[in-house]
Amino acid sequence: MEASTRREGQVAIVTGASSGIGRALALRLGDEGYRVGLIARRRDLLEAVAGAIISGGGTAAAAVSDVGDRAALHAAIAELEAWLGPVEVLVANAGYGAPTRLNPLNTAEVEETFRVNLLGVIYSIEAVLPGMLKRRRGHVLGVSSLAADKGLPGESAYCASKAAVNVYLEGLRIALRSRGVVVTTVCPGFVQTPMAPMDAAATPFVMSADAAARRIARLIARRRGGVVRFPWRMALLMSLIARLPDAIVARLVRVESDPHPAEAERPR
Numbered sequence: 001m002e003a004s005t006r007r008e009g010q011v012a013i014v015t016g017a018s019s020g021i022g023r024a025l026a027l028r029l030g031d032e033g034y035r036v037g038l039i040a041r042r043r044d045l046l047e048a049v050a051g052a053i054i055s056g057g058g059t060a061a062a063a064v065s066d067v068g069d070r071a072a073l074h075a076a077i078a079e080l081e082a083w084l085g086p087v088e089v090l091v092a093n094a095g096y097g098a099p100t101r102l103n104p105l106n107t108a109e110v111e112e113t114f115r116v117n118l119l120g121v122i123y124s125i126e127a128v129l130p131g132m133l134k135r136r137r138g139h140v141l142g143v144s145s146l147a148a149d150k151g152l153p154g155e156s157a158y159c160a161s162k163a164a165v166n167v168y169l170e171g172l173r174i175a176l177r178s179r180g181v182v183v184t185t186v187c188p189g190f191v192q193t194p195m196a197p198m199d200a201a202a203t204p205f206v207m208s209a210d211a212a213a214r215r216i217a218r219l220i221a222r223r224r225g226g227v228v229r230f231p232w233r234m235a236l237l238m239s240l241i242a243r244l245p246d247a248i249v250a251r252l253v254r255v256e257s258d259p260h261p262a263e264a265e266r267p268r
């Protein structure tokens with residue numbers, strides 16, 4: 001745990017702050033004067049992010065936790081609140097992605113995908129919501145994905161976990177409408193991060209982690225809630241893909257799944 005109190009401000013907790021979008025967002029919020037609580041598993045990376053915020057004149061504290069471990073996550077968030085104060089903004093961003101294999105099904109990775117992407121979001125909200133409801137104020141953002149729009153071949157588990165996040169947050173958003181707590185579902189398209197290293201030239205409408213973080217920081221500042229899908233051209237493309245017949249999707253999306261040994265031996 002690392003902390004400093006050089007600047008006053010609202011408290012924002014970012015899960016998955018050690019890398020990619022979460023890291024870029026934590027740095028940005030630190031620059032904007034938020035007191036930033038950072039959560040992830042890799043202590044060295046988290047402390048480096050906290051250190052960068054503090055050396056820029058901001059306030060940050062880091063707590064190591066697996067978001068899929070309910071008790072550990074609650075303890076980490078309580079620890080951050082004790083250092084920084086009551087949470088105004090929660091960005092449930094930590095995420096995991098693995099291809100969905102066919103034969104054999106990679107059930108352990110599917111379980112991990114749901115544990116981190118869905119239960120991690122729910123446990124994070126569970127830890128901060130009672131305080132927000134008591135204060136009748138707060139903003140919960142869940143980082144989902146445009147992949148929630150469609151069960152893509154080779155990505156069934158990831159897409160399903162994000163679709164579950166969208167629906168979970170939708171119900172929460174409606175239930176919390178008159179309780180002072182705003183809920184925003186953030187659905188980015190392709191973002192260049194360690195989770196998804198990609199050939200920018202071959203990937204449609206790819207964004208940098210900084211650009212995605214800028215977008216999310218604006219959503220935090222606006223505090224409007226709702227579902228936000230970006231960049232708009234990728235969002236449009238995904239809503240078109242979601243309406244295509246299966247046969248066309250099968251032709252468009254190449255599946256890089258492990259073939260069954262018997263299938264692998266077949267002439268192609």
Ligand SMILES: NC(=O)c1ccc[n+]([C@@H]2O[C@H](COP(=O)([O-])OP(=O)(O)OC[C@H]3O[C@@H](n4cnc5c(N)ncnc54)[C@H](OP(=O)(O)O)[C@@H]3O)[C@@H](O)[C@H]2O)c1
Pocket residue numbers: 015016017018019020021022039040041042043045065066067068093094095096097116143144145146187188189190191192193194195196
């Ligand atoms: N990159 C994309 O194209 C893209 C597109 C749409 C949506 N998203 C979503 O954006 C979010 C951030 O992903 P990213 O692209 O920035 O990936 P990333 O660079 O791999 O970052 C993932 C973050 O999640 C943390 N994390 C993973 N499993 C965790 C666990 N069990 N407990 C705690 N923290 C965990 C990682 O930290 P530790 O490993 O240190 O724990 C890391 O900080 C994810 O929810 C992802 O699904 C990404």
